[in-house]
Amino acid sequence: MPGWLEVTIRTVSALVLILASARLLVRKNLQHMTQTEFIVMAFFGAMLGIGAVNLAIPIVFPLLGFFIATLILYSLQLVKLKSRTVRFWLQAQPVPVIKNGKVLEEELKKQRLSSDDLETELRRKGIFQVQDVEFAMLEETGEIDALLKKDKQPITPKDMSIQVGNVKETETVIRDGKIQDEPLNRLGFSRRWLEEKITQKDYTIDNVFLAQVDRDGQLYTDVYDDQLKQSPPTEKQALYTTLKKVQADMQSFSLQTENTQAKQMYAVHAQELAELEQNVKPYLLD
Known part of the structure:
Protein backbone atom coordinates (compact mmCIF):
# COMPACT_ATOMS: atom_id res chain seq x y z
CA MET A 1 0.00 0.00 0.00
CA PRO A 2 1.41 3.47 -0.88
CA GLY A 3 2.59 5.44 2.14
CA TRP A 4 0.31 8.42 1.46
CA LEU A 5 -2.75 6.18 1.30
CA GLU A 6 -1.86 4.42 4.55
CA VAL A 7 -1.32 7.76 6.32
CA THR A 8 -4.69 8.98 5.01
CA ILE A 9 -6.50 5.85 6.25
CA ARG A 10 -4.79 5.99 9.64
CA THR A 11 -5.52 9.72 10.07
CA VAL A 12 -9.21 9.40 9.18
CA SER A 13 -9.55 6.38 11.48
CA ALA A 14 -7.84 8.24 14.33
CA LEU A 15 -10.16 11.24 13.98
CA VAL A 16 -13.25 9.02 13.93
CA LEU A 17 -12.10 7.21 17.08
CA ILE A 18 -11.29 10.44 18.93
CA LEU A 19 -14.68 11.98 18.06
CA ALA A 20 -16.47 8.77 19.08
CA SER A 21 -14.63 8.62 22.41
CA ALA A 22 -15.39 12.31 23.06
CA ARG A 23 -19.11 11.65 22.53
CA LEU A 24 -18.98 8.60 24.80
CA LEU A 25 -16.75 9.85 27.60
CA VAL A 26 -16.81 13.66 27.57
CA ARG A 27 -20.28 14.98 26.67
CA LYS A 28 -19.44 18.65 27.15
CA ASN A 29 -17.67 21.45 25.30
CA LEU A 30 -13.99 22.23 25.76
CA GLN A 31 -14.41 25.09 28.25
CA HIS A 32 -16.39 22.86 30.63
CA MET A 33 -14.00 19.91 30.55
CA THR A 34 -12.28 19.03 33.80
CA GLN A 35 -8.49 18.82 34.01
CA THR A 36 -8.62 14.99 34.01
CA GLU A 37 -10.87 14.87 30.96
CA PHE A 38 -8.66 17.31 29.07
CA ILE A 39 -5.52 15.30 29.84
CA VAL A 40 -7.18 12.05 28.74
CA MET A 41 -8.36 13.52 25.43
CA ALA A 42 -4.89 14.99 24.82
CA PHE A 43 -3.42 11.52 25.53
CA PHE A 44 -5.79 9.95 23.02
CA GLY A 45 -4.87 12.53 20.40
CA ALA A 46 -1.11 12.13 20.94
CA MET A 47 -1.26 8.32 20.84
CA LEU A 48 -3.37 8.11 17.70
CA GLY A 49 -1.53 11.00 16.06
CA ILE A 50 1.81 9.23 16.39
CA GLY A 51 0.27 6.02 15.07
CA ALA A 52 -1.21 7.88 12.09
CA VAL A 53 2.07 9.27 10.71
CA ASN A 54 4.68 6.80 12.01
CA LEU A 55 4.28 3.92 9.58
CA ALA A 56 7.00 1.93 11.34
CA ILE A 57 4.55 1.33 14.19
CA PRO A 58 2.01 -1.40 13.38
CA ILE A 59 -1.45 0.19 13.42
CA VAL A 60 -2.69 -2.45 15.84
CA PHE A 61 -0.49 -1.07 18.66
CA PRO A 62 -1.97 2.47 18.92
CA LEU A 63 -5.45 1.02 18.40
CA LEU A 64 -4.90 -1.46 21.22
CA GLY A 65 -3.62 1.32 23.50
CA PHE A 66 -6.61 3.49 22.60
CA PHE A 67 -9.17 0.81 23.42
CA ILE A 68 -7.43 -0.11 26.68
CA ALA A 69 -7.33 3.55 27.78
CA THR A 70 -10.97 4.05 26.75
CA LEU A 71 -12.06 0.99 28.72
CA ILE A 72 -10.16 2.13 31.81
CA LEU A 73 -11.57 5.66 31.66
CA TYR A 74 -15.12 4.42 31.07
CA SER A 75 -14.80 2.05 34.03
CA LEU A 76 -13.52 4.86 36.23
CA GLN A 77 -16.49 7.02 35.28
CA LEU A 78 -18.88 4.26 36.33
CA VAL A 79 -17.04 3.89 39.65
CA LYS A 80 -17.14 7.66 40.18
CA LEU A 81 -20.93 7.58 40.09
CA LYS A 82 -20.98 5.27 43.11
CA SER A 83 -17.90 6.26 45.10
CA ARG A 84 -17.33 9.69 46.58
CA THR A 85 -13.77 8.70 47.48
CA VAL A 86 -12.92 8.01 43.84
CA ARG A 87 -14.47 11.32 42.82
CA PHE A 88 -12.35 13.09 45.45
CA TRP A 89 -9.11 11.66 44.05
CA LEU A 90 -9.96 11.99 40.34
CA GLN A 91 -11.39 15.49 40.19
CA ALA A 92 -10.81 18.80 41.86
CA GLN A 93 -13.30 19.86 44.52
CA PRO A 94 -15.16 23.18 44.44
CA ASP A 151 -29.91 43.74 47.81
CA LYS A 152 -28.03 43.34 44.51
CA GLN A 153 -30.12 40.51 43.12
CA PRO A 154 -32.65 41.30 40.36
CA ILE A 155 -36.25 41.71 41.50
CA THR A 156 -38.50 38.84 40.42
CA PRO A 157 -42.31 38.72 40.12
CA LYS A 158 -42.32 36.48 43.21
CA ASP A 159 -40.60 39.21 45.26
CA MET A 160 -43.47 41.56 44.31
CA SER A 161 -46.14 38.90 44.96
CA ILE A 162 -47.14 38.96 41.28
CA GLN A 163 -48.44 35.79 39.72
CA VAL A 164 -47.34 35.25 36.15
CA GLY A 165 -48.43 32.73 33.57
CA ASN A 166 -46.34 29.81 32.42
CA VAL A 167 -43.73 30.36 29.74
CA LYS A 168 -45.19 29.43 26.38
CA GLU A 169 -43.40 26.73 24.42
CA THR A 170 -41.88 28.09 21.21
CA GLU A 171 -40.87 26.07 18.17
CA THR A 172 -38.87 26.99 15.08
CA VAL A 173 -41.21 26.26 12.16
CA ILE A 174 -39.17 27.78 9.30
CA ARG A 175 -35.43 27.43 9.07
CA ASP A 176 -33.38 28.67 6.10
CA GLY A 177 -36.56 29.17 4.06
CA LYS A 178 -37.81 25.61 4.64
CA ILE A 179 -40.88 24.61 6.65
CA GLN A 180 -40.14 22.30 9.59
CA ASP A 181 -43.11 19.94 9.70
CA GLU A 182 -42.29 18.11 12.95
CA PRO A 183 -42.25 21.16 15.30
CA LEU A 184 -45.26 22.58 13.44
CA ASN A 185 -47.20 19.37 14.12
CA ARG A 186 -46.17 19.40 17.79
CA LEU A 187 -47.85 22.79 18.16
CA GLY A 188 -50.97 21.55 16.40
CA PHE A 189 -50.72 23.84 13.37
CA SER A 190 -50.73 22.97 9.67
CA ARG A 191 -48.65 24.11 6.71
CA ARG A 192 -51.68 25.92 5.33
CA TRP A 193 -52.10 27.87 8.58
CA LEU A 194 -48.42 28.86 8.51
CA GLU A 195 -48.53 29.91 4.86
CA GLU A 196 -51.58 32.08 5.58
CA LYS A 197 -49.81 33.76 8.51
CA ILE A 198 -46.74 34.43 6.36
CA THR A 199 -48.93 35.80 3.55
CA GLN A 200 -50.60 38.21 6.00
CA LYS A 201 -47.15 39.71 6.57
CA ASP A 202 -46.71 40.11 2.78
CA TYR A 203 -43.88 37.56 2.76
CA THR A 204 -43.40 34.24 1.04
CA ILE A 205 -41.87 31.17 2.65
CA ASP A 206 -38.73 31.69 0.54
CA ASN A 207 -38.31 35.21 2.01
CA VAL A 208 -38.18 33.90 5.58
CA PHE A 209 -34.83 32.95 7.10
CA LEU A 210 -36.25 31.99 10.51
CA ALA A 211 -39.76 31.77 11.95
CA GLN A 212 -40.90 30.77 15.43
CA VAL A 213 -44.40 30.13 16.77
CA ASP A 214 -45.65 29.67 20.33
CA ARG A 215 -48.62 27.65 21.59
CA ASP A 216 -50.94 30.64 21.18
CA GLY A 217 -50.06 30.99 17.52
CA GLN A 218 -47.94 34.13 17.92
CA LEU A 219 -45.54 34.23 14.97
CA TYR A 220 -42.07 35.80 14.86
CA THR A 221 -40.27 36.07 11.51
CA ASP A 222 -36.83 37.11 10.37
CA VAL A 223 -36.34 37.57 6.63
CA TYR A 224 -33.25 37.29 4.45
CA ASP A 225 -33.58 40.82 3.08
CA ASP A 226 -33.58 43.22 6.03
CA GLN A 227 -34.76 45.99 3.69
CA LEU A 228 -37.94 44.04 2.98
CA LYS A 229 -40.75 45.67 4.93
CA GLN A 230 -43.98 43.97 5.81
CA SER A 231 -47.17 45.87 5.12
CA PRO A 232 -48.76 47.60 8.09
CA PRO A 233 -51.75 45.79 9.57
CA THR A 234 -55.17 46.73 8.24
CA GLU A 235 -57.75 48.41 10.44
CA LYS A 236 -59.47 45.05 10.96
CA GLN A 237 -56.23 43.35 11.96
CA ALA A 238 -55.34 46.23 14.29
CA LEU A 239 -58.77 46.00 15.92
CA TYR A 240 -58.43 42.25 16.39
CA THR A 241 -54.94 42.67 17.90
CA THR A 242 -56.23 45.31 20.31
CA LEU A 243 -59.12 43.06 21.33
CA LYS A 244 -56.72 40.20 22.11
CA LYS A 245 -54.48 42.53 24.09
CA VAL A 246 -57.35 43.83 26.23
CA GLN A 247 -58.50 40.25 26.85
CA ALA A 248 -54.97 39.25 27.91
CA ASP A 249 -54.72 42.30 30.18
CA MET A 250 -57.99 41.39 31.91
CA GLN A 251 -56.73 37.85 32.45
CA SER A 252 -53.45 39.20 33.84
CA PHE A 253 -55.25 41.61 36.19
CA SER A 254 -57.36 38.75 37.56
CA LEU A 255 -54.18 36.83 38.42
CA GLN A 256 -52.36 39.77 39.98
CA THR A 257 -55.02 41.23 42.27
CA GLU A 258 -55.58 39.90 45.79
CA ASN A 259 -59.08 41.39 45.99
CA THR A 260 -61.59 38.56 45.53
CA GLN A 261 -64.31 40.78 44.08
CA ALA A 262 -61.95 42.44 41.60
CA LYS A 263 -60.44 39.08 40.66
CA GLN A 264 -63.90 37.72 39.81
CA MET A 265 -64.82 40.86 37.84
CA TYR A 266 -61.63 40.73 35.73
CA ALA A 267 -62.09 37.00 35.11
CA VAL A 268 -65.67 37.51 33.90
CA HIS A 269 -64.67 40.33 31.57
CA ALA A 270 -61.76 38.27 30.24
CA GLN A 271 -64.14 35.40 29.47
CA GLU A 272 -66.62 37.74 27.75
CA LEU A 273 -63.85 39.25 25.63
CA ALA A 274 -62.60 35.76 24.70
CA GLU A 275 -66.08 34.83 23.48
CA LEU A 276 -66.37 38.12 21.59
CA GLU A 277 -62.99 37.52 20.00
CA GLN A 278 -64.08 34.12 18.69
CA ASN A 279 -67.29 35.59 17.29
CA VAL A 280 -65.67 38.48 15.40
CA LYS A 281 -62.49 36.67 14.31
CA PRO A 282 -63.96 35.43 10.94
CA TYR A 283 -64.93 39.01 10.08
CA LEU A 284 -61.75 40.76 11.18
CA LEU A 285 -59.28 38.26 9.73
CA ASP A 286 -61.02 37.37 6.49
Whole structure:
Protein backbone atom coordinates (compact mmCIF):
# COMPACT_ATOMS: atom_id res chain seq x y z
CA MET A 1 0.00 0.00 0.00
CA PRO A 2 1.41 3.47 -0.88
CA GLY A 3 2.59 5.44 2.14
CA TRP A 4 0.31 8.42 1.46
CA LEU A 5 -2.75 6.18 1.30
CA GLU A 6 -1.86 4.42 4.55
CA VAL A 7 -1.32 7.76 6.32
CA THR A 8 -4.69 8.98 5.01
CA ILE A 9 -6.50 5.85 6.25
CA ARG A 10 -4.79 5.99 9.64
CA THR A 11 -5.52 9.72 10.07
CA VAL A 12 -9.21 9.40 9.18
CA SER A 13 -9.55 6.38 11.48
CA ALA A 14 -7.84 8.24 14.33
CA LEU A 15 -10.16 11.24 13.98
CA VAL A 16 -13.25 9.02 13.93
CA LEU A 17 -12.10 7.21 17.08
CA ILE A 18 -11.29 10.44 18.93
CA LEU A 19 -14.68 11.98 18.06
CA ALA A 20 -16.47 8.77 19.08
CA SER A 21 -14.63 8.62 22.41
CA ALA A 22 -15.39 12.31 23.06
CA ARG A 23 -19.11 11.65 22.53
CA LEU A 24 -18.98 8.60 24.80
CA LEU A 25 -16.75 9.85 27.60
CA VAL A 26 -16.81 13.66 27.57
CA ARG A 27 -20.28 14.98 26.67
CA LYS A 28 -19.44 18.65 27.15
CA ASN A 29 -17.67 21.45 25.30
CA LEU A 30 -13.99 22.23 25.76
CA GLN A 31 -14.41 25.09 28.25
CA HIS A 32 -16.39 22.86 30.63
CA MET A 33 -14.00 19.91 30.55
CA THR A 34 -12.28 19.03 33.80
CA GLN A 35 -8.49 18.82 34.01
CA THR A 36 -8.62 14.99 34.01
CA GLU A 37 -10.87 14.87 30.96
CA PHE A 38 -8.66 17.31 29.07
CA ILE A 39 -5.52 15.30 29.84
CA VAL A 40 -7.18 12.05 28.74
CA MET A 41 -8.36 13.52 25.43
CA ALA A 42 -4.89 14.99 24.82
CA PHE A 43 -3.42 11.52 25.53
CA PHE A 44 -5.79 9.95 23.02
CA GLY A 45 -4.87 12.53 20.40
CA ALA A 46 -1.11 12.13 20.94
CA MET A 47 -1.26 8.32 20.84
CA LEU A 48 -3.37 8.11 17.70
CA GLY A 49 -1.53 11.00 16.06
CA ILE A 50 1.81 9.23 16.39
CA GLY A 51 0.27 6.02 15.07
CA ALA A 52 -1.21 7.88 12.09
CA VAL A 53 2.07 9.27 10.71
CA ASN A 54 4.68 6.80 12.01
CA LEU A 55 4.28 3.92 9.58
CA ALA A 56 7.00 1.93 11.34
CA ILE A 57 4.55 1.33 14.19
CA PRO A 58 2.01 -1.40 13.38
CA ILE A 59 -1.45 0.19 13.42
CA VAL A 60 -2.69 -2.45 15.84
CA PHE A 61 -0.49 -1.07 18.66
CA PRO A 62 -1.97 2.47 18.92
CA LEU A 63 -5.45 1.02 18.40
CA LEU A 64 -4.90 -1.46 21.22
CA GLY A 65 -3.62 1.32 23.50
CA PHE A 66 -6.61 3.49 22.60
CA PHE A 67 -9.17 0.81 23.42
CA ILE A 68 -7.43 -0.11 26.68
CA ALA A 69 -7.33 3.55 27.78
CA THR A 70 -10.97 4.05 26.75
CA LEU A 71 -12.06 0.99 28.72
CA ILE A 72 -10.16 2.13 31.81
CA LEU A 73 -11.57 5.66 31.66
CA TYR A 74 -15.12 4.42 31.07
CA SER A 75 -14.80 2.05 34.03
CA LEU A 76 -13.52 4.86 36.23
CA GLN A 77 -16.49 7.02 35.28
CA LEU A 78 -18.88 4.26 36.33
CA VAL A 79 -17.04 3.89 39.65
CA LYS A 80 -17.14 7.66 40.18
CA LEU A 81 -20.93 7.58 40.09
CA LYS A 82 -20.98 5.27 43.11
CA SER A 83 -17.90 6.26 45.10
CA ARG A 84 -17.33 9.69 46.58
CA THR A 85 -13.77 8.70 47.48
CA VAL A 86 -12.92 8.01 43.84
CA ARG A 87 -14.47 11.32 42.82
CA PHE A 88 -12.35 13.09 45.45
CA TRP A 89 -9.11 11.66 44.05
CA LEU A 90 -9.96 11.99 40.34
CA GLN A 91 -11.39 15.49 40.19
CA ALA A 92 -10.81 18.80 41.86
CA GLN A 93 -13.30 19.86 44.52
CA PRO A 94 -15.16 23.18 44.44
CA VAL A 95 -13.45 25.76 46.63
CA PRO A 96 -14.97 28.96 48.10
CA VAL A 97 -13.07 32.11 47.08
CA ILE A 98 -15.55 34.68 48.44
CA LYS A 99 -17.51 34.04 51.62
CA ASN A 100 -19.88 36.39 53.45
CA GLY A 101 -18.81 39.15 51.06
CA LYS A 102 -15.10 38.73 51.95
CA VAL A 103 -12.46 37.63 49.42
CA LEU A 104 -10.52 34.62 50.75
CA GLU A 105 -6.99 35.63 49.79
CA GLU A 106 -5.40 32.48 51.19
CA GLU A 107 -7.65 30.27 49.09
CA LEU A 108 -6.80 32.29 45.98
CA LYS A 109 -3.09 31.72 46.67
CA LYS A 110 -3.61 27.98 47.16
CA GLN A 111 -5.48 27.78 43.85
CA ARG A 112 -2.84 29.99 42.17
CA LEU A 113 -5.41 32.62 41.20
CA SER A 114 -4.70 36.33 41.19
CA SER A 115 -7.16 39.08 41.94
CA ASP A 116 -7.16 39.83 38.20
CA ASP A 117 -8.26 36.24 37.49
CA LEU A 118 -11.05 36.58 40.04
CA GLU A 119 -12.31 39.84 38.54
CA THR A 120 -12.15 38.42 35.01
CA GLU A 121 -14.26 35.40 35.93
CA LEU A 122 -16.79 37.58 37.73
CA ARG A 123 -17.10 39.87 34.70
CA ARG A 124 -17.91 36.83 32.58
CA LYS A 125 -20.88 36.35 34.90
CA GLY A 126 -21.95 39.97 34.42
CA ILE A 127 -20.57 41.07 37.82
CA PHE A 128 -18.30 44.11 37.70
CA GLN A 129 -17.94 44.87 41.42
CA VAL A 130 -16.51 42.33 43.85
CA GLN A 131 -18.34 44.09 46.69
CA ASP A 132 -21.67 42.96 45.20
CA VAL A 133 -20.82 39.26 45.74
CA GLU A 134 -21.98 37.41 48.84
CA PHE A 135 -20.52 34.00 48.00
CA ALA A 136 -18.41 32.58 45.15
CA MET A 137 -17.08 29.11 44.38
CA LEU A 138 -14.19 28.07 42.15
CA GLU A 139 -15.53 25.03 40.27
CA GLU A 140 -13.46 22.09 39.05
CA THR A 141 -13.65 23.42 35.49
CA GLY A 142 -11.88 26.63 36.56
CA GLU A 143 -15.04 28.75 36.34
CA ILE A 144 -16.28 30.84 39.24
CA ASP A 145 -19.96 30.74 40.18
CA ALA A 146 -21.14 33.67 42.28
CA LEU A 147 -24.17 34.54 44.39
CA LEU A 148 -24.98 38.24 44.60
CA LYS A 149 -25.85 39.93 47.85
CA LYS A 150 -29.57 40.03 48.54
CA ASP A 151 -29.91 43.74 47.81
CA LYS A 152 -28.03 43.34 44.51
CA GLN A 153 -30.12 40.51 43.12
CA PRO A 154 -32.65 41.30 40.36
CA ILE A 155 -36.25 41.71 41.50
CA THR A 156 -38.50 38.84 40.42
CA PRO A 157 -42.31 38.72 40.12
CA LYS A 158 -42.32 36.48 43.21
CA ASP A 159 -40.60 39.21 45.26
CA MET A 160 -43.47 41.56 44.31
CA SER A 161 -46.14 38.90 44.96
CA ILE A 162 -47.14 38.96 41.28
CA GLN A 163 -48.44 35.79 39.72
CA VAL A 164 -47.34 35.25 36.15
CA GLY A 165 -48.43 32.73 33.57
CA ASN A 166 -46.34 29.81 32.42
CA VAL A 167 -43.73 30.36 29.74
CA LYS A 168 -45.19 29.43 26.38
CA GLU A 169 -43.40 26.73 24.42
CA THR A 170 -41.88 28.09 21.21
CA GLU A 171 -40.87 26.07 18.17
CA THR A 172 -38.87 26.99 15.08
CA VAL A 173 -41.21 26.26 12.16
CA ILE A 174 -39.17 27.78 9.30
CA ARG A 175 -35.43 27.43 9.07
CA ASP A 176 -33.38 28.67 6.10
CA GLY A 177 -36.56 29.17 4.06
CA LYS A 178 -37.81 25.61 4.64
CA ILE A 179 -40.88 24.61 6.65
CA GLN A 180 -40.14 22.30 9.59
CA ASP A 181 -43.11 19.94 9.70
CA GLU A 182 -42.29 18.11 12.95
CA PRO A 183 -42.25 21.16 15.30
CA LEU A 184 -45.26 22.58 13.44
CA ASN A 185 -47.20 19.37 14.12
CA ARG A 186 -46.17 19.40 17.79
CA LEU A 187 -47.85 22.79 18.16
CA GLY A 188 -50.97 21.55 16.40
CA PHE A 189 -50.72 23.84 13.37
CA SER A 190 -50.73 22.97 9.67
CA ARG A 191 -48.65 24.11 6.71
CA ARG A 192 -51.68 25.92 5.33
CA TRP A 193 -52.10 27.87 8.58
CA LEU A 194 -48.42 28.86 8.51
CA GLU A 195 -48.53 29.91 4.86
CA GLU A 196 -51.58 32.08 5.58
CA LYS A 197 -49.81 33.76 8.51
CA ILE A 198 -46.74 34.43 6.36
CA THR A 199 -48.93 35.80 3.55
CA GLN A 200 -50.60 38.21 6.00
CA LYS A 201 -47.15 39.71 6.57
CA ASP A 202 -46.71 40.11 2.78
CA TYR A 203 -43.88 37.56 2.76
CA THR A 204 -43.40 34.24 1.04
CA ILE A 205 -41.87 31.17 2.65
CA ASP A 206 -38.73 31.69 0.54
CA ASN A 207 -38.31 35.21 2.01
CA VAL A 208 -38.18 33.90 5.58
CA PHE A 209 -34.83 32.95 7.10
CA LEU A 210 -36.25 31.99 10.51
CA ALA A 211 -39.76 31.77 11.95
CA GLN A 212 -40.90 30.77 15.43
CA VAL A 213 -44.40 30.13 16.77
CA ASP A 214 -45.65 29.67 20.33
CA ARG A 215 -48.62 27.65 21.59
CA ASP A 216 -50.94 30.64 21.18
CA GLY A 217 -50.06 30.99 17.52
CA GLN A 218 -47.94 34.13 17.92
CA LEU A 219 -45.54 34.23 14.97
CA TYR A 220 -42.07 35.80 14.86
CA THR A 221 -40.27 36.07 11.51
CA ASP A 222 -36.83 37.11 10.37
CA VAL A 223 -36.34 37.57 6.63
CA TYR A 224 -33.25 37.29 4.45
CA ASP A 225 -33.58 40.82 3.08
CA ASP A 226 -33.58 43.22 6.03
CA GLN A 227 -34.76 45.99 3.69
CA LEU A 228 -37.94 44.04 2.98
CA LYS A 229 -40.75 45.67 4.93
CA GLN A 230 -43.98 43.97 5.81
CA SER A 231 -47.17 45.87 5.12
CA PRO A 232 -48.76 47.60 8.09
CA PRO A 233 -51.75 45.79 9.57
CA THR A 234 -55.17 46.73 8.24
CA GLU A 235 -57.75 48.41 10.44
CA LYS A 236 -59.47 45.05 10.96
CA GLN A 237 -56.23 43.35 11.96
CA ALA A 238 -55.34 46.23 14.29
CA LEU A 239 -58.77 46.00 15.92
CA TYR A 240 -58.43 42.25 16.39
CA THR A 241 -54.94 42.67 17.90
CA THR A 242 -56.23 45.31 20.31
CA LEU A 243 -59.12 43.06 21.33
CA LYS A 244 -56.72 40.20 22.11
CA LYS A 245 -54.48 42.53 24.09
CA VAL A 246 -57.35 43.83 26.23
CA GLN A 247 -58.50 40.25 26.85
CA ALA A 248 -54.97 39.25 27.91
CA ASP A 249 -54.72 42.30 30.18
CA MET A 250 -57.99 41.39 31.91
CA GLN A 251 -56.73 37.85 32.45
CA SER A 252 -53.45 39.20 33.84
CA PHE A 253 -55.25 41.61 36.19
CA SER A 254 -57.36 38.75 37.56
CA LEU A 255 -54.18 36.83 38.42
CA GLN A 256 -52.36 39.77 39.98
CA THR A 257 -55.02 41.23 42.27
CA GLU A 258 -55.58 39.90 45.79
CA ASN A 259 -59.08 41.39 45.99
CA THR A 260 -61.59 38.56 45.53
CA GLN A 261 -64.31 40.78 44.08
CA ALA A 262 -61.95 42.44 41.60
CA LYS A 263 -60.44 39.08 40.66
CA GLN A 264 -63.90 37.72 39.81
CA MET A 265 -64.82 40.86 37.84
CA TYR A 266 -61.63 40.73 35.73
CA ALA A 267 -62.09 37.00 35.11
CA VAL A 268 -65.67 37.51 33.90
CA HIS A 269 -64.67 40.33 31.57
CA ALA A 270 -61.76 38.27 30.24
CA GLN A 271 -64.14 35.40 29.47
CA GLU A 272 -66.62 37.74 27.75
CA LEU A 273 -63.85 39.25 25.63
CA ALA A 274 -62.60 35.76 24.70
CA GLU A 275 -66.08 34.83 23.48
CA LEU A 276 -66.37 38.12 21.59
CA GLU A 277 -62.99 37.52 20.00
CA GLN A 278 -64.08 34.12 18.69
CA ASN A 279 -67.29 35.59 17.29
CA VAL A 280 -65.67 38.48 15.40
CA LYS A 281 -62.49 36.67 14.31
CA PRO A 282 -63.96 35.43 10.94
CA TYR A 283 -64.93 39.01 10.08
CA LEU A 284 -61.75 40.76 11.18
CA LEU A 285 -59.28 38.26 9.73
CA ASP A 286 -61.02 37.37 6.49
